[in-house]
């Protein structure tokens with residue numbers, strides 16, 4: 001049995017936070033943010049909109065586009081670092097309930113910006129082993145809830161949104177996800193973390209004070225490790241599978257920073273039209289960024305059946321991953 005990437009969906013909240021809006025909150029400028037990151041604006045969830053609310057909207061679209069009845073979904077995996085609730089229940093179980101799915105396995109994955117590729121790897125393994133047939137993978141983030149809007153080094157980067165995909169069993173090898181590579185190195189954990197709110201927190205109990213579990217990042221060091229790791233990782237997955245970069249129709253990287261994407265794209269000698277860029281309009285939406293970018297090319301008509309996608313991501317953990325995925329909607 002093989003695993004096919006059947007469909008994609010996404011949801012973007014209405015409210016926009018522009019670089020000029022941020023310049024009113026912290027000491028920054030549109031020019032600095034644009035030059036250093038490529039980001040022009042990001043979307044922010046409505047006051048009562050949760051990560052699961054956004055995930056459900058993306059998931060409903062992905063299920064509809066898969067041609068399946070929702071009762072055929074037998075596993076839901078949600079990649080998020082901004083779950084509805086810190087410890088439990090998982091956001092995946094809340095999404096499952098809101099979709100009206102019953103009695104199925106559902107769990108979250110915590111791999112920051114690499115979360116969607118980790119979820120894809122899990123879905124592929126469950127499907128190829130014959131344990132599940134139709135897996136819904138969701139990347140959903142309300143990062144605005146864990147962003148410190150007094151810290152100019154992080155608040156300019158992050159936005160909210162969700163994306164989802166359906167991965168289904170197929171006997172047709174030409175439809176199959178070719179390969180997924182995933183890795184981690186916990187010795188770099190402190191480069192990117194939300195230090196409060198967990199068992200490693202300096203606070204004895206979860207209080208109003210410790211609940212301020214904001215993201216902190218050593219951006220410049222992270223940048224260097226990201227470029228090095230991603231370049232090696234995408235080269236390795238292409239070499240292992242004997243696929244040349246010319247065969248890639250869409251390079252869909254995690255949308256953290258235009259300069260990182262450009263460096264990896266250049267290392268692979270990719271042409272501009274092969275590289276999918278949404279960082280300017282969505283910013284960094286962590287686990288949601290890759291499915292939101294895939295949805296962007298789907299809705300604009302650029303993603304066609306059989307197109308080969310190369311996905312790659314890097315994030316807190318540190319974690320990284322890449323995947324060679326043909327787009328295989330149901331025939």
Ligand code: ACO
Nearest residue numbers: 028032036112113152153219220222223256257314315316
């Ligand atoms: N506006 C103006 N100046 C700023 C801002 C800002 N928003 N932020 C920082 N600066 C200043 C710094 O204080 C510093 O000033 P100094 O030279 O006087 O000390 C200067 O700009 C340069 O700062 P750097 O941190 O070196 O800037 P850099 O070019 O590295 O860009 C950035 C920062 C955008 C964060 C970049 O390092 C980056 O994108 N890092 C990687 C992010 C990433 O990929 N993370 C992983 C995924 S995220 C996840 O997993 C949740």
